[in-house]
Amino acid sequence: MHTRQLALSLTLTLLALVGALTLLEAGNHSPPTAQAQGPDGYTTYYVAPAGSNCGGMTPCYTTVQAAVDAVDDPGDVVKVAAGTYTGVQSRNGLDQAVYITKSLTIRGGYATSDWDNQDPDTHVTTLNANGQGRVVTIAGAISVTVDGLHLTGGDATDQGGGLFGDAGGGVYVLNATVTLSRNRIADNQATTDSWSDGAGGGVYVDTSLITLRGNQILNNQAAVGGLFAGGAGGGFYGVDSQVNLEGNQVQGNQAGGDFGTGGGVELDACADFRLVNNVIADNQADYGGAGIWIGHMSGVPSSGHLIHTTIARNQGANDVAGVRVAGGSVVTLTNTILVGHDTGINVSFSCTGTLTATLWGNTTDWGDVGTIYTGTLNYWGDSAFLNPAAGNYHISSASAAKDRGVDAGVTTDLDGNPRDAQPDLGAYEAGTTGALQAIKTASPELLNPGDTLTYTVVVTNAGLGSMTNVVVDDTFPAQQRPLNAVSDLGTCTIVNSGYGGQARCNVSNLGGNQAVHITIVAQVNPIAPASLPQTMRNTAQATSDQAASPTTVYADTVLQNCRACVNGGATRYSTVQAAVDAAPAGSTVWIAGTCVGATTQAGHTQQVYLDQNLVLRGGYRSDFTAWDPVTYPTTLDANGQGRVVYVAGPANVTIEALTLTGGNATGQGGMDIPFNDMG
Secondary structure, eight states, rough: OOOOOOOOOOHHHHHHHHHHHHHHHTSSOOOEEEOOOOOSSOHHHEEOOSGGGGGGGGGGESSSSHHHHHHOSTTTTEEEESEEEOEEEEETTTTEEEEEEOOOEEEEEETTSSSSSSSSTTTTTTETTTTEEEEOOOOSSSSEEEEEEEEEEETTTOOOOOSSEHHHHHHESSSSSEESSEEEEEOOOOOOOOTSSSEEEEEEEESEEEESSEEEEEBSSHHHHHHHHTOOOOOOEEEEEEEEEEEEESSOOOOOOOTTTTTEEEEOTTTTTEEEEEEEEEBOSSSSSSEEEEEOOOBBOOOOOOOOOOEEEEEEEESSEEEEEOOTEEEEEEEEEEEESEEEEEEEOOOEEEEEEEEEESSEESSSEEEEEEESSSSEEEEOOGGGGGEEEEEEOTTTTOOOOOOOOBOOTTTTTBBEEEEESSSOOOOTOOOEEEEOOOOOOOOOOOOOOEEEEEEEEESOOOOEEEEEEEETTTTEEEEEEEESSSEEEEESSSSOEEEEEEEEEOOTOOEOOOOOEEEEOOOOOSSOOOEEEEEEEESSSSSSOEEEEEEEEEEEEEEEEEOOSSOOOHHHHHHHHHHHHHEEEEEEEEEEEEEEEEEEEEEEEOOSSSEEEOOTTTTSSSSOTTTTTOOOOOSSSSSSEOOSOOEEEEEEEOEEEOOOTTTOOOOOSSSOOOO
């Protein structure tokens, strides 16, 4: 990506040859030009899953791309109803779910019965490229807003677009003005080619003006890494762009490869960037800047300001720093929590890092030969994150970051809570009286019609004083109903036992730093909806007399319709792997419906792991009374989480009447040549 200071001697001739080849590959696709627009009488275009008719609204489309193609005025808005939209389009030699070369706004989070009120948290709207291309491509001298969508399953392998390889698995932006807000950009990758660099697994931005506000950028990967290859910017990569990141969670991303940089964020040749109220945590890069890399491109350095940033537990090899400043760059960090790294910040030769008001907690807090100013407001102690293992980097009132900040002109925290005259360090304000924090999980997360599941809700009074009349309301998605609810404090009742119903727990009082644990059992409707798979969102909301506003948390589950049995036997399995594990050698595993996801077995991640003689056969009706692959299509979809099928020989395996899709062998190996993945 950028010029790296490698401690490895390479011949210039080889580098020049590799660079020329990769640039040639990246240049195979010419940049698109912005399209002209003109009014057609419509200002709003509606998108809904097939069969819904958009609730009677017109014009109505079943794909986002069709609506985008119809837009003809820069002020037009595309509204997208809840559902999962799959498939990619080939435009200008590029593959993606949505290709945008005109000014417009796309908003997800609507119900077909209510197009006036947007609620992305309740009405989950997903664009899934299923590993067949990018999710969104935006290019040209245009202005685009994308708001309230889940963007997943993107893979930019062989799409080019980067300076030295593939770029932008989730979102690719070139020469445009773009705002991304309230999106979940997760499980995308820039490249799976072990011989190629990759940049921007989640988001890639080149020569653009970009604002990211209130997004979750999670579990994306820039590259897998190979001989002399590596990724840059696992979550976000910006080059020669004006970058503004406000209130985002950049967590669990990977740059990839021995020379990977910027596990969470990488900024090269980005002047005057501004990052405010962001969490950059649990990312990985083995060469430098496991959390964030701030560097140069072609000798042009970066400069900018990070304000109220939580940078925590980012990891890499060889004492990699959480923050790396390189290539003559200049960065200022104000009101920062910088903890959980081998080295907190590493500032290279001719670079400057200035820190004001910092909570430190690393093996080595700062280093290298550049200029580092840490000032006089340096603190050490327990950050007191509420639950970092679950990705929750809120801080309790016992945190050493509390009341340690300076006034940086930031009036609210990442959650929108007010900051006072003596703000806390990091992205979040600690709880005072009236501050509730909540965590919600679901098990299992992959469900079939008729299944039961368990939700766990933990609500903590993160403040110092007691909170009274604490109530937790749990609202279920339309495909689920509550069966039972219990709490270790107070009492719970089922308010509405129907599908889409509600449970309520009256906790009464919570003392300072006290928590309540709630367990709720639910059932999925045994009647499957017409479109699968489908994301189902459960919402919990906690209130109290002292809380200024409710605290809301969510847990997503995925509804599939997967059935399997062995040799037509009476025992039914909800995953193919369960049936395979139960099958004697030589059996036939009968499969019906759509099976989603992957699990890890014997060190490999795939939907189905086979190590004996078996037949996998799809095409059955859900009750296994009929077999007709045309009438009853059967799909195994790994959803980008691993391979679809892995066969460990010696074994004689037959696979019949199945659609195998969504496979991703990144990091799975499989070739005798080191650094490569296969299958």
